[in-house]
Amino acid sequence: MDLTLSPEQSLLVDLVRRFVREEIVPLEFNLDPDGDELEAADKARLIEKTKAMGLYGLDIPPAFGGPDIDLVTRTLLAIEMSQHRAGLYAPCYGVFGGAGLAQLFEANDAQKQKYLHPVLRGEKRGFFGLTEPSGGSDPARAIRTKAVRDGDFWVINGSKIFISGADKAQFGLVFARTEPENGRNGVTCFIVDTDTPGFRVRRVVHTLRSAHYATELSFENMRVPHENILGKVNSGFAIANERLTRQRIPYAAGCIGVAIKAHQMALEYVPQRETFGAPLSSRQAIQWMLVDNEIDIRQSRWLTLEAAAKADRGEPFRTEAAMAKLVATEAASRVVDRCMQMFGGYGVTKDFPFERWYREMRIRRIGEGPSEVQRHIIARELLDSPLR
Template identity: 45%
Template sequence: MDFSIPDELKQFVDSVRQFRERELMPLEQEFLLKGNFTNEQRTELEQRARQLGFWALDVPEEYGGQGMGTLATCLVAEELYKHPAMFDFGGSPEPALYEGNEDQKKRYLRGVIDDGKRSCYAFTEPGGGSDFARITTQAKRDGDNWIINGRKTFISEADRADFCILFATTDPALGGRGITCFLVDIGTPGFELSRPIPTMGDAWEPYELTFEDCVVPDANRLGEVNGAWELASEQLTHGRLKIAAYQLGIAQRSIDLAVEWAKQRVTWGKPIATRQAIQWMLADSAVELDAARMLVYRAAWMADEGQHIRNEAFMAKLYATEMAQRVTDRCLQIFGGLGYSKEVPIQSFYRQVRVWRIGHGTGEIHRWMIARNMLGLSSRD
């Protein structure tokens, strides 16, 4: 068994570290106090990243990207998420866009890769997010068009998006197997960002979206009619693994900060690092982080070998998101009152990791899927 990371990849990740230290770290205090970067700051950072060649990293070379594999993508995500702004390099399309026809690839996929266009991904509705079959936003065929009506909620990045990857029912009788995917441009009449939803995360302000008699041409249907299930399940698998990789960066930075603090904070004449209570929190955190890292790297390696990683991605995301919650909690505790303040990033990590136990499938649904796989059960059992 070979656990080594190729030298070339290590050097690349080191250049990402330098980007984080030079471009992101000087903005950290401002980020912590304001709670987010402005859209202008994010756009400037993306442009700077692009100048330095950090663009479309995971995009296949045939589409003008850098063709980096899943392990590389995870290592880059891990490095970037050591900063609480949770900044991602641009130019990486949602994988579903690779399933588009030639015209859609030209207009949407290449738009993201070449021109930095952005998408949002609208699945969740006020009636529920875990259960695909409960989607009620409806698309009705009208000649060469579809008329869309309904509401989506908690849609991230909608305010920065150029278009929306929308999931709507086209055959309610088929439940989750009657859902179709559409590409809807921001500004299409009948499609509105109805309101932002303030959340406990710094870098998160998802939106509610409404569709009222919104006319979308059939040319903007992504994939087959009633075919969104297949599109979504593959896409979500790779998204889940990337989310798991984010947790590694968050936990590593939190531990690094806590170690430094524990060595310098003195009580009763000794650094708190000499106390068993503190040492155990650090040791448990290090062990759990390492276990999560193994799950993420193994799944990434399998994906790069061309193997299916659905179950491995469920396991990696489930464990890594819960690990990050425990680790950030312990590290905040080691910092005492300072950990609760906006003068250090721990509180931001502590609040922000919470969303990952919910988004892209909750922990409960992940456990259910893993158990179903073990037991050989289907969704109807």
């Protein structure tokens, strides 16, 4: 596989790289080390710039007004966009715009009008409600939230946990069991307005992540109109799965970007820092850490671009996406850890971004399907069709 960038890709990568270095990183000197929001005026100014660059709304399909960017190029840009302190969970502080919940591109016209278009205009936010207290690794079996039909409505009872952003959302996707005996074919996706009686954000769940906390939700006799079903009754798990598979590629790319930045900082630092009469870079113990970083980064980048290329070609990419997610999250965790070690005491201060990356990177091996689940997906494929 040829990983050489096309002239157009090189141009875009350079553009975004310069944008991050010249526009985003300088602002972080004046932000709280745990912050994930820019000043409103800065954000508005930078959004104008990304619009002028033709890169606003990167994840919005061209049919809805977004730029026409394939997944390989999108992955290359995601690798650039995370190369700053808040980059893992707030790449470029959102100034490239977001597409919100990708499932809504499959919504019917009325649903698009009510939910998708306001999200694209930045007027509404949505959440993705799959995980429950009974478990997130195998949601098809774990979902206990129940929806029972009552005329033109469904009555939903149950709860969700670890749901990002539900306290600031106007609506969300809630996956509920509609056929108890039917496993993954008995789950339906409902679009739920957060002002529906019976919907409650029970509490905020704080995690290692700096700012974007998660929430716990409860639903008590929450009545949702039948017309708010996304897709078909009992087809919700396929909707969730499709999104999770595709999302693993940019998720991996964000980790690679942080690893690259940490590694670059270490490469600049170790020739300057002297101990026992010689620069750190002259020590084999340090050189080996740098070598291991380089290999970790290259293998993650290769696997992630391979997954994106397969998706772009319209081929099955579930196994490749699982490998990219697994390898990039684990490799980037090791890279950040080694870089902290090379920076010594400075590595653990909030004067440098390593401690934030270290904390937030830990979540990446659990969120969007933990490492064990990715291995499970890959193993299933291997055992079904060993040695291709």
